[in-house]
Amino acid sequence: MFENVVYVIIYGLIFASLYGIMTVGFSLVCGLGGFFDIALPAYFMVGAFMIVELSPYLGNGTMLIVAPGLGLLCVAHYLLFIRPQRDNPYRVFFATILLALGVESLMAKFFSSGYTFKIAPLLSGNVNIFDVEIRQQLLLGGAVGWIALFGLRYISHNTNIGRAVIGIPQSVRGSQVIGLDVVRIQAIVYGVGGVLLALGAYFYGGYLGVSVHMWAYPLVIMFTITTVGGLGSINGIMIATVLVGWLEVAVVTFIDPRIRAFVILSLAIAILIFRPRGLAGKRIG
Amino acid sequence: MSRDSVRWAATFVALTLAAVLFRADISFVISATFFAIFAMSWSFFTSYSGYLNLGHVIFIGMGGYTSAILNYHLDWPMPVSIVIGSIVGTLLGWLYLNPIHKRVSGLSFEMVSFLSIIALTNLVLSGYARPLTNGDLGLSPLDGIFSTLGFAIGIAALLCLFGYGYSRFLSSNSGKIVDFARESQDIVRTAGADPHRYTGRLLLLSGLLASTGGALYVHYSGAAVVSNTFELAFMIRIVVIAIIGGRFSLYGSIVGAYFVVFAGFLLKPVVSSHIEFLIIYGLGFAIYFLWPKGLISILEVAIRRVVPGRKSVQ
Amino acid sequence: MPVLEVRDVGKVFPGVIALGGVTLNIEQGEVRGLIGPNGAGKSTLITTIMGVHRPDSGSIWFRGEDISRMHIWDRVRKGLNATHQTALYVPELSIRRHIELGIMVNGFPATDVMLIAETVGLEGEMDENPDVLSALGAKKLEIAKALSTRPSFIMLDECFAGLSFEEGMEVIEIIRKIAEERQLTVLVVDHNLALVERVAHVTTVIDRGVVIAEGTFEELFSNQDVVDAYMG
Numbered sequence A: 001m002f003e004n005v006v007y008v009i010i011y012g013l014i015f016a017s018l019y020g021i022m023t024v025g026f027s028l029v030c031g032l033g034g035f036f037d038i039a040l041p042a043y044f045m046v047g048a049f050m051i052v053e054l055s056p057y058l059g060n061g062t063m064l065i066v067a068p069g070l071g072l073l074c075v076a077h078y079l080l081f082i083r084p085q086r087d088n089p090y091r092v093f094f095a096t097i098l099l100a101l102g103v104e105s106l107m108a109k110f111f112s113s114g115y116t117f118k119i120a121p122l123l124s125g126n127v128n129i130f131d132v133e134i135r136q137q138l139l140l141g142g143a144v145g146w147i148a149l150f151g152l153r154y155i156s157h158n159t160n161i162g163r164a165v166i167g168i169p170q171s172v173r174g175s176q177v178i179g180l181d182v183v184r185i186q187a188i189v190y191g192v193g194g195v196l197l198a199l200g201a202y203f204y205g206g207y208l209g210v211s212v213h214m215w216a217y218p219l220v221i222m223f224t225i226t227t228v229g230g231l232g233s234i235n236g237i238m239i240a241t242v243l244v245g246w247l248e249v250a251v252v253t254f255i256d257p258r259i260r261a262f263v264i265l266s267l268a269i270a271i272l273i274f275r276p277r278g279l280a281g282k283r284i285g
Numbered sequence B: 001m002s003r004d005s006v007r008w009a010a011t012f013v014a015l016t017l018a019a020v021l022f023r024a025d026i027s028f029v030i031s032a033t034f035f036a037i038f039a040m041s042w043s044f045f046t047s048y049s050g051y052l053n054l055g056h057v058i059f060i061g062m063g064g065y066t067s068a069i070l071n072y073h074l075d076w077p078m079p080v081s082i083v084i085g086s087i088v089g090t091l092l093g094w095l096y097l098n099p100i101h102k103r104v105s106g107l108s109f110e111m112v113s114f115l116s117i118i119a120l121t122n123l124v125l126s127g128y129a130r131p132l133t134n135g136d137l138g139l140s141p142l143d144g145i146f147s148t149l150g151f152a153i154g155i156a157a158l159l160c161l162f163g164y165g166y167s168r169f170l171s172s173n174s175g176k177i178v179d180f181a182r183e184s185q186d187i188v189r190t191a192g193a194d195p196h197r198y199t200g201r202l203l204l205l206s207g208l209l210a211s212t213g214g215a216l217y218v219h220y221s222g223a224a225v226v227s228n229t230f231e232l233a234f235m236i237r238i239v240v241i242a243i244i245g246g247r248f249s250l251y252g253s254i255v256g257a258y259f260v261v262f263a264g265f266l267l268k269p270v271v272s273s274h275i276e277f278l279i280i281y282g283l284g285f286a287i288y289f290l291w292p293k294g295l296i297s298i299l300e301v302a303i304r305r306v307v308p309g310r311k312s313v314q
Numbered sequence C: 001m002p003v004l005e006v007r008d009v010g011k012v013f014p015g016v017i018a019l020g021g022v023t024l025n026i027e028q029g030e031v032r033g034l035i036g037p038n039g040a041g042k043s044t045l046i047t048t049i050m051g052v053h054r055p056d057s058g059s060i061w062f063r064g065e066d067i068s069r070m071h072i073w074d075r076v077r078k079g080l081n082a083t084h085q086t087a088l089y090v091p092e093l094s095i096r097r098h099i100e101l102g103i104m105v106n107g108f109p110a111t112d113v114m115l116i117a118e119t120v121g122l123e124g125e126m127d128e129n130p131d132v133l134s135a136l137g138a139k140k141l142e143i144a145k146a147l148s149t150r151p152s153f154i155m156l157d158e159c160f161a162g163l164s165f166e167e168g169m170e171v172i173e174i175i176r177k178i179a180e181e182r183q184l185t186v187l188v189v190d191h192n193l194a195l196v197e198r199v200a201h202v203t204t205v206i207d208r209g210v211v212i213a214e215g216t217f218e219e220l221f222s223n224q225d226v227v228d229a230y231m232g
Helices: A002-033 A039-085 A089-110 A136-158 A160-170 A172-177 A182-208 A216-229 A234-255 A257-274 B003-021 B023-049 B057-072 B078-103 B106-125 B149-171 B173-183 B185-190 B195-221 B232-245 B250-267 B273-290 B295-306 C042-050 C072-078 C095-106 C112-120 C135-147 C165-181 C193-199 C224-231
Strands: A126-129 A132-135 C004-013 C016-026 C031-035 C057-062 C080-083 C153-157 C185-189 C202-207 C210-215
Touching: A002 A039, A002 A132, A002 A136, A002 A182, A002 A216, A002 A234, A039 A089, A039 A182, A039 A216, A089 B106, A089 B232, A089 B273, A126 A136, A132 A136, A136 A160, A136 A182, A136 A234, A160 A182, A216 A234, A216 A257, A216 B106, A234 A257, A257 B106, B003 B023, B003 B149, B003 B250, B023 B149, B023 B173, B023 B195, B023 B232, B023 B250, B057 B078, B057 B106, B057 B195, B057 B232, B078 B106, B078 B195, B106 B232, B149 B173, B149 B195, B149 B250, B173 B185, B173 B195, B173 C095, B185 B195, B185 C072, B185 C095, B185 C135, B232 B250, B232 B273, B232 B295, B250 B273, B250 B295, C004 C042, C016 C042, C016 C057, C016 C210, C031 C042, C031 C165, C031 C193, C042 C080, C042 C153, C042 C185, C072 C080, C080 C135, C095 C112, C095 C135, C112 C135, C112 C165, C135 C153, C135 C165, C165 C185, C165 C193, C202 C224, C210 C224
Parallel strands: C031 C185, C031 C202, C080 C153, C153 C185
Antiparallel strands: A126 A132, C004 C016, C004 C057, C202 C210
């Protein structure tokens, strides 16, 4: 029992960090724009395939190409598909659902839908913490994720651009009045979000495998963390991602792995209905 | 005879003619009519209430699975299963979605309905529901409905009957109140009515057709599985059809369904199913941006050229 | 017995005490004025009486019944209604349909539509859409919409705002007409003291969420509290 509890705590924190960095871009663009961009998890899947395909040629340097590459892809996506209609959340929602399914169909044309485990880890051994075996690579992922999250939290509170990102969700109009360029800030968030998605894809895909369907579950996670944490709040993301990480690993360990999505979604639905603000941040819709 | 009854009778005649003409490929006609049923029932609630319902397949799935469970596990005769499935499916879906639409609106309602179908799919496939739903394998074989001309005409009649009923509702006092509720719930409140009472009726009628369609569809498909009931991809297909056809028109859904199903029919021999979906989603995307009112708006212009002075169809 | 009794009603919004215990009694057939400086709590009082907000403390009684926890639509059906500061309408739907709505919802005869239109003077514009209306026309539409539910008590929020003195006088004529012909009790809320004075029998002054005085205009402006509230 004690082992199981330690397992839940440690794995929960590791997945929380990965989910956190996967969600940052999604949550911040939702907070900035007041819309949901469903295409972002599809780019997460694209990023994982980029890593799989490029690593035979680039080896350990793969992420140096893929991370900025996915960042640029997300910026291009924003400029091309989102910016022209960013004032209409319904259009963004429709367009990005269609785009996500389109990307999945396109990827399915080139790659098989089964899971492949071809992402080579940086570290290959295991570590034993309180009798719980953990892969060093996963521990590294957790550490990188938490460093990134705390780094972003620092930036968002201590730099002008960071304060602008957090400030805009409170008042888009106010931001325009004081001369903030909302489009530029959104593009930057998409870029940073894309880089973090690539990082998440590297560790997540390396552990659980890569498939053209691997965007659906992360979408569930991103939604839940965003709604539980509250739109566009880094503190909210950090609290919510730990809750979701622990809840998920606890359900998998103590109840049944097949209902993890059901439990997590029920949490998101309950929050949306009974506390639309989330734990911190602003109301959706 | 009212204008609505003439229009829907004409639509029924046109659909019957299409079924007779394409009787060699009657399964495509039936498939198109099923999708028209799903898309029209979706757009009836979504377009006229102002709530974007991405959980419409809850009705289809509840109706379909209830009928399948009665038929598969309890050996109830198919017609009885379908009738009970339609009623139970409508009630279950309504009892779930109605309180939610009273509590949250806008993007929140959209999200809750969207997340609900992912959660339900997960539940149906889970070990807990397996004794009832058979998980991934689904409930199969069920007593089947065959692809006959008679069935094609039968479900076209169901579609047109509901289409007529929907049109009558929209032009009734309740429909006029819904027109206000869609734009401003406060206007309806200060006129002395609870707006959700009227949008709730819209949801119930929308659910009744979807659930009936769902119960028939699982027997027509021979199986109740998530891919023809609760699945997100199924929901999106319905939305894409309604958008392509024109979601602010009941007739638009019929146009959209026939267009998409026959486009698939033409593309099937040429491209793989992934590319077929890609083309259809791409079309949905393009039409949504170019003609936000869908293909029906183009058709209306053409009809107006032939019959001058004709008002737009609702 | 008063038609409307507001008993010690308090309402707090985050960081602001909007109503700090308001007590107000209005008698049948009265045309009451309600005045107060900006931010005094006039609109919060109206919206709380209508049921947009629930009072945090105190209670609201209408015709001897506690309505504090009733839905807006139930209050409307009991005979209470109000106009909105900014006209509330659907630009795509005609003026006729706006007036018909309350009549349809409550099952009143269709003949009410033209009677109301004539009362407020909108009979010539019934098939227009509301966005063509002038500021005065919009006030008339608000009154017409409120009348469509056959209220016995009506609250007119900022009913002279944005109008010239002559247009304000036209609204006063409508108020006098509906009060007389329909035996309506009316609460007139506005900044324009000159116009409120012309129509109200008695006026209540509210400042910082509490009633500071009540009486005729002459009585009010001999009261130092009222003078201070207006002079800041």
